[in-house]
Amino acid sequence: MTATIFYDKDIDDSVLRGKKIAIIGYGSQGHSQAQNLRDSGFSVEIGVRSGKSWDKAVRDGFEVKSVKEAAADADIVMILLPDERQPEVYYKEIEQGLNPGNAVAFSHGFNIHFKQIVPPDFVDVFMVAPKGPGHFCRRTYLEGGGVPAFVAVQQNATGNAEKLAFAWAKGLGAARGGVLVTTFKEETETDLFGEQAVLMGGLTHLIQAGFETLVEAGYQPENAYFETFHEMKMLTDLMYENGLTGMRYSCSDTSKWGDFTEGPYVINADTKARMKKVLDKIQSGEFAKGWLLENKVGRPMFNALMEKESNSQLEKVGRELRKLMPFVKEGKKDSEDITANVAQ
Numbered sequence: 001m002t003a004t005i006f007y008d009k010d011i012d013d014s015v016l017r018g019k020k021i022a023i024i025g026y027g028s029q030g031h032s033q034a035q036n037l038r039d040s041g042f043s044v045e046i047g048v049r050s051g052k053s054w055d056k057a058v059r060d061g062f063e064v065k066s067v068k069e070a071a072a073d074a075d076i077v078m079i080l081l082p083d084e085r086q087p088e089v090y091y092k093e094i095e096q097g098l099n100p101g102n103a104v105a106f107s108h109g110f111n112i113h114f115k116q117i118v119p120p121d122f123v124d125v126f127m128v129a130p131k132g133p134g135h136f137c138r139r140t141y142l143e144g145g146g147v148p149a150f151v152a153v154q155q156n157a158t159g160n161a162e163k164l165a166f167a168w169a170k171g172l173g174a175a176r177g178g179v180l181v182t183t184f185k186e187e188t189e190t191d192l193f194g195e196q197a198v199l200m201g202g203l204t205h206l207i208q209a210g211f212e213t214l215v216e217a218g219y220q221p222e223n224a225y226f227e228t229f230h231e232m233k234m235l236t237d238l239m240y241e242n243g244l245t246g247m248r249y250s251c252s253d254t255s256k257w258g259d260f261t262e263g264p265y266v267i268n269a270d271t272k273a274r275m276k277k278v279l280d281k282i283q284s285g286e287f288a289k290g291w292l293l294e295n296k297v298g299r300p301m302f303n304a305l306m307e308k309e310s311n312s313q314l315e316k317v318g319r320e321l322r323k324l325m326p327f328v329k330e331g332k333k334d335s336e337d338i339t340a341n342v343a344q
């Protein structure tokens with residue numbers, strides 16, 4: 001099965017021009033999508049509760065309203081709250097403001113696919129899911145590039161839902177990178193798998209295990225940090241630009257031989273079988289059920305793990321070393337100071 005990928009030249013965004021857009025939430029995706037759409041010439045308002053995000057959106061020059069007011073005023077309501085909070089806010093503050101011809105939109109399929117939100121059949125329901133973190137989506141847009149996105153339509157009450165999704169993706173700058181058509185089910189399952197098994201869970205635990213192996217064998221922690229963490233960006237940048245072969249081109253033949261012979265000993269058929277189990281839990285709904293339950297009981301495990309992971313020896317060593325390398329962040333056009341928002 002080969003996907004068709006759409007680019008700027010393939011997309012007519014006129015269907016979105018003149019529409020009143022409400023972005024609900026001004027976090028990672030919220031601030032990025034709102035600013036990219038505004039810079040692309042669309043009319044955007046923000047719906048949030050009062051507090052940090054409200055103040056930030058005002059500072060960034062947006063008209064900011066309560067969630068209820070913003071949703072009721074808009075033609076298109078993009079819900080960019082944390083997935084686990086969306087159902088409560090939707091039923092309390094969004095649903096009653098929806099009218100025939102309006103659209104409800106998402107950037108991840110979780111709540112529609114797992115039926116935590118069931119919109120009325122008189123609205124369009126579409127998804128534009130950027131395949132990258134919000135701060136990176138904004139940075140890439142400002143640099144003239146774009147983070148690819150997946151679009152999907154769950155309900156097409158007006159007949160325009162897919163056109164709206166494509167126009168939105170183009171407004172985000174995503175069509176500079178490529179827009180792929182999917183379903184809510186496919187996006188939900190593959191996105192959860194990607195973040196759990198490879199991009200986050202797989203990678204963070206691979207790095208952690210490598211760092212600990214070296215430190216436990218008596219090597220200096222700073223040496224282990226540079227070896228298993230800091231250099232990762234350089235290698236993944238080379239992969240991003242020129243593939244695995246491009247990365248290998250810049251590395252020694254000794255390293256390539258070790259990559260080919262020892263890599264499959266660390267990541268092997270057993271790892272793949274475990275990845276398959278992770279996918280099974282996503283597909284069966286077991287992962288979603290567990291995450292929703294964790295939230296219902298006040299997130300005891302989530303909070304404990306956040307605390308533990310941010311205070312690991314790897315993180316402590318890294319924080320100190322990064323202070324001595326300010327250039328790693330210099331010149332980056334970031335829309336928010338991430339360093340100021342995480343423990344130092």
Ligand SMILES: NC(=O)C1=CN([C@@H]2O[C@H](COP(=O)(O)OP(=O)(O)OC[C@H]3O[C@@H](n4cnc5c(N)ncnc54)[C@H](OP(=O)(O)O)[C@@H]3O)[C@@H](O)[C@H]2O)C=CC1
Nearest residue numbers: 025026027028029049051052053080081082107108133134
């Ligand atoms: N993070 C990413 O880059 C990506 C996320 N997605 C999807 O995008 C969606 C948004 O995720 P993400 O950007 O990470 O979310 P964030 O955690 O960054 O969103 C936080 C925002 O939600 C607001 N918020 C939280 N609870 C409430 C509430 N009860 N009422 C009103 N506002 C509230 C926060 O306001 P306050 O400051 O007041 O707490 C803040 O503005 C999700 O569906 C996610 O799966 C998809 C692709 C990538």
Ligand SMILES: CC[C@](O)(C(C)=O)C(=O)O
Nearest residue numbers: 131132133134191195199
């Ligand atoms: C990799 C995590 C992600 O899926 C993303 C940035 O794409 C998310 O849920 O934040």
Ligand SMILES: [Mg+2]
Nearest residue numbers: 130131132191
């Ligand atoms: Mg993702």
Ligand SMILES: [Mg+2]
Nearest residue numbers: 108191192195
């Ligand atoms: Mg995700």
